[in-house]
Amino acid sequence: MNSRVVGVVGVVLALWMALGRWPFGIGGSLSWWYVPTIGLIFAGLQLWLARRISITRARGKRTGRSTIVTLILTWVCAIGFGFTVPDLANGQLESILSLASGSAFSAEMSIALCNPLGIIAFVLATASIMFAYSDARDPKPEEDEGLEGTMVAHPLQ
Numbered sequence: 592m593n594s595r596v597v598g599v600v601g602v603v604l605a606l607w608m609a610l611g612r613w614p615f616g617i618g619g620s621l622s623w624w625y626v627p628t629i630g631l632i633f634a635g636l637q638l639w640l641a642r643r644i645s646i647t648r649a650r651g652k653r654t655g656r657s658t659i660v661t662l663i664l665t666w667v668c669a670i671g672f673g674f675t676v677p678d679l680a681n682g683q684l685e686s687i688l689s690l691a692s693g694s695a696f697s698a699e700m701s702i703a704l705c706n707p708l709g710i711i712a713f714v715l716a717t718a719s720i721m722f723a724y725s726d727a728r729d730p731k732p733e734e735d736e737g738l739e740g741t742m743v744a745h746p747l748q
Contacts, residue, residue, distance in 0.1 A: 601637020643723035
């Protein structure tokens with residue numbers, strides 16, 4: 592996994608999560624709350640992960656499967672969050688999903704889905720950072736490692 596790709600995609604997804612409704616014409620005042628609370632924090636987590644992946648590569652180790660899977664799931668949840676997070680447009684809450692369907696029920700369902708998707712995205716991003724830390728670690732020494740060849744004399748002999 593390339594750390595530059597992780598950094599770029601992470602920042603793009605942070606922008607999507609915070610300001611993704613603006614190209615669809617439903618940007619509103621809530622976006623200015625989403626940028627510092629969701630966008631910057633998610634971008635920071637993704638850049639931190641990109642740094643940990645580059646450290647893993649610099650140490651000559653592979654990025655583990657758990658890091659990659661949690662990262663991909665993070666990105667999927669972030670994309671879903673961007674589609675379902677509401678913004679205050681024309682005096683009512685609208686999301687991209689509710690704009691596409693045009694029903695009030697889908698607006699309520701979008702609001703109901705965006706919270707779990709956002710929480711899961713942040714939890715998985717944190718988990719992928721933890722997995723990336725463990726990818727770069729050296730293996731634990733075995734219990735008997737380093738004791739070969741010499742035995743300590745018993746103190747009473």
